């Protein structure tokens with residue numbers, strides 16, 4: 001074992017961690033907001049249901065890699081896209097990757113939230129209606145808090161999937177963790193050691209994330225944690 | 230004096246099943262009306278029409294003299310003004326058979342939720358009032374417990390406190406003790422009895438005949454979507470004029 005090489009590689013790879021975390025954080029956060037909007041639109045607004053179903057079908061039915069390519073190489077083909085104020089963002093691989101990751105996770109997230117919405121007891125909703133809650137308030141105070149709690153374990157998996165999916169951003173030249181790993185390998189041809197290092201870092205991130213999601217779950221569910229008195 | 234609740238000619242159907250066939254009913258302030266009748270006679274549906282949890286196809290509903298405005302939407306009746314419906318709902322307290330507490334909130338949070346977010350009352354004031362109400366239903370020490378930690382009787386008493394927190398004009402109970410273990414029925418009936426003694430306006434759908442006879446100022450026997458007979462409980466339970474009422478009462482008192 002060449003410990004000097006390993007520690008040197010680790011150092012270089014760790015420099016890519018902030019980018020990996022950034023991509024994951026921004027896209028899962030934006031994706032979660034979008035997911036909630038899509039799921040609620042599908043549940044509460046009939047004309048939107050078809051759109052949401054199509055959206056989910058297309059984004060889950062095609063590889064994320066393809067979606068990143070399409071956005072990075074495809075959007076610039078349209079003159080009108082180049083004319084929008086978004087073009088300064090969309091011409092950068094960073095924002096293309098974030099956009100692709102966001103709309104992709106939103107599709108999976110919308111399905112997870114939909115499951116959560118379906119699990120909300122009808123009685124809880126009825127009690128809210130009987131108390132005179134307008135629809136928006138009902139969603140904000142009763143339906144979504146229950147649905148999101150219900151969806152959290154599945155959503156935790158989606159977040160972890162997203163952290164690993166950020167590695168695809170390397171194909172549009174982003175130097176996140178995997179991008180740096182490839183570049184080291186292309187210089188040194190020592191794939192095994194480099195991938196072992198990169199894998200270890202992903203494992204640590206995933207471990208911390210798993211604990212964090214479990215912590216949030218416990219924190220949000222005191223009514224399940226507490227034993228019957 | 231305007232009645233607290235006035236229903237007139239209420240019709241309600243589910244598909245081909247006509248559940249309410251023209252029910253008219255007035256509840257004056259301070260009246261305690263028990264609604265009895267066989268399973269499927271339409272008691273719950275009638276009660277649920279009052280806060281428009283069900284929308285009747287025909288008939289009118291007035292709460293505190295204010296008539297609910299209706300319109301026809303795609304050939305079906307619908308409330309014309311959602312704001313009005315929400316305002317009127319917030320002026321009534323509904324207690325469900327299955328409690329329907331909000332599981333993600335503590336007892337206290339359940340009680341202050343609508344006062345704070347629907348009625349926009351100051352939080353501190355709502356908390357003080359909620360604590361007094363929890364004291365009254367015997368749950369002061371459970372204020373920070375979650376519904377899952379409570380017995381059925383305690384959950385239903387929380388639901389009653391939640392309904393009272395709206396400072397309602399009237400309380401509507403739909404079989405408040407039917408989901409309870411027999412040994413827990415008494416504690417809930419005691420709370421409702423106290424509310425009757427305070428002179429609150431209440432409509433109670435119940436299968437507890439002895440309780441209904443005892444607590445109400447008027448009893449209504451519903452049969453097949455119509456009011457078959459109504460009057461003072463002493464007469465309805467002891468000397469009904471309708472054969473159907475007599476048969477129903479006999480069946481239920483002999484259980």
Ligand SMILES: Nc1ncnc2c1ncn2[C@@H]1O[C@H](COP(=O)(O)OP(=O)(O)OP(=O)(O)O)[C@@H](O)[C@H]1O
Nearest residue numbers: 243246248266267268269270271272273274275404
């Ligand atoms: N949401 C609904 N959809 C379809 N049918 C319904 C609905 N709610 C009630 N019904 C039907 O309406 C009829 C009256 O029901 P309702 O619940 O009002 O009776 P009830 O007198 O309260 O009976 P119980 O004593 O069993 O509670 C029943 O035949 C029932 O099946």
Ligand SMILES: [Mg+2]
Nearest residue numbers: 272273274404
């Ligand atoms: Mg019923």
